[in-house]
Amino acid sequence: MLPAVAPAVAPAVDAAFADLIERTAADLRGPVLMITDTGASEPVERPVSTLVVARDPAALRRLVTGLGAQPWSRVVALLLAESPGVVPLAVRPGWASLAGLDARTTPAGGAVTIARFSSRVPTHEVLAALARGCALPVTAGNDGVFTALAPGAAVPPADVTAATSYDAEAKTPAEVWVGGDTVAALEESPVTGRGPVVVAETGDLAVGPVDEAVFNPHGFQQTWSEGVTDLDLARPLTSGLVRDLRPHQGVRVTWPADPRTVAGLAMSGVPLVADPPRHETRAALGEAVTAALTAPVDLDDPLRREEHSVRLRRAALTDHSTLAWRGRLAARAGARHAAYPSVSVVLATRRPDLLDFAVGQVAKQRLTLPGAEVELVLAAHRWSPDPGRVAELLGGRAHTVLTFAPDTVFGDVLRAATDAASGDVVVKMDDDDWYGPDVLGDLLLARRYSGATLVGMPAEFVYLQPIDTTVRRRGASEAFGTFTAGGTTMIDRSVLRGIGGFRRVSAHVDLQLFGSVLAAGGTIYRTHGLGYTLRRTASGHTWETGLGYFLSRKSLVHQWHGFRPSQLLEHDAWEAPR
Structure with a gap:
């Protein structure tokens, strides 16, 4: 019998992972608040434990970015269906002392981390620390551009704050609303001296930000153990997909492949080859990525293969990282933002x-x-x-x-x-x-x-x-x-x-x-x-x-x-x- 777990829609997982979710929840101290990367749960009054379930590190980091404040908990548990390894936790000064930490991988290639504290801790801060621990230690955040999900947007973009309604009196108002086409005139904020700019994720924003802390060339293999393979158009962009493609000599992309998946694999250094895409896909990927993707290459030559990978990752990291995406948002909103150093x-x-x-x-x-x-x-x-x-x-x-x-x-x-x-x-x-x-x-x-x-x-x-x-x-x-x-x-x-x-x-x-x-x-x-x-x-x-x-x-x-x-x-x- 499960403790008082709030209902939530779990990510699409197999039966073994669903069983792991149930067993983990049963081992936690109740009542338990469950949060997933496909939807937040109903509120639980003063939860003792919080259980977060996400598909992979990128999904977790996206979830935490837009989660906002949560009730404090004594136990914070994380389940990832796919993970390259154990997810560690760096305890921050000011938290209650750590009473126990269980961090391990699962036989199916996922990860479990359960942190138990001597008294309640700020749940969102613990989740943010776990999100940082499951990827490379990129010094990032909002890069100086405060964003929010525009009212009426069907799908949250990959990197927004939790706000979904405009508050002109907010102390940290959003400068850019993402995901909508038009919105009623919004009141000017006394903090910024202007109303937010609404930006639709189309054109050069269609791919959305791709998390460079997760999708990057770290782990690139200069030699290969498997031949050229076709990209599975049914698989979404996850760290598990990158891991599975690392040993291959190259990956053939056929259209209509998801531009976001292509951009993320390119950022990861996966040697992709493809014929020229259609106009809308080309516009989403950008000219630099498209040119690198479609350039002729001899994949049988290890040096030419790696050179091709470098050109492709360079173009994709420059155009589709979170820093690049937020830079384009800032340009539309007339806001300052973080840039590369001098x-x-x-x-x-x-x-x-x-x-x-x-x-x-x-x-x-x-x-x-x-x-x-x-x-x-x-x-x-x-x-x-x-x-x-x-x-x-x-x-x-x-x-x-x-x-x-x-x-x-x-x-x-x-x-x-x-x-x-x-x-x-x-x-x-x-x-x-x-x-x-x-x-x-x-x-x-x-x-x-x-x-x-x-x-x-x-x-x-x-x-x-x-x-x-x-x-x-x-x-x-x-x-x-x-x-x-x-x-x-x-x-x-x-x-x-x-x-x-x-x-x-x-x-x-x-x-x-x-x-x-x-x-x-x-x-x-x-x-x-x-x-x-x-x-x-x-x-x-x-x-x-x-x-x-x-x-x-x-x-x-x-x-x-x-x-x-x-x-x-x-x-x-x-x-x-x-």
């Missing part, structure tokens, strides 16, 4: 002969993400560059030129350069390595979807100049780890200052930085390494190691005679090694 490239060099090459790698960065601007802080060690030449090479981009005496320690050079930077994030670039035009953009995207403290790229492609050979090395990409290629590190300027900045050392400055980040409890994430090529010469590196290190069979994927980087480097003749 970037300061810190480039230290003691080789005058590499000035044109090194500054040219910064000048070629196209970086079209909203709000992302680039400045260069050039730190010349042991020599003084011509400021006019630097300005000419950069083509009008902001820059600062610093010079340092020969006896200045390298770590102090980098510390002074970062102190002179004005960007929100700092990127350390090396003077002799190659960078594709989208390196900074890809790092910013990875910073967003990973939530990592420091992001970078692996040194996957290496050009061994003394023997005119390019190698591709093994190494995990789109994964968390303990280091990245030192010449690709991106970190928030304030965080860098908070951990002490670059250490006063003459060598291994990057390893010191990685150690400081990890010691502070931070995380390090490596995105793909296809747009970056490390150069090794006979000498002149702060990390000295023989060429044999890069030719070891256990780390070698492929090698070519000559300079053979990935196509994503998009290099011109002036960049070719001499």
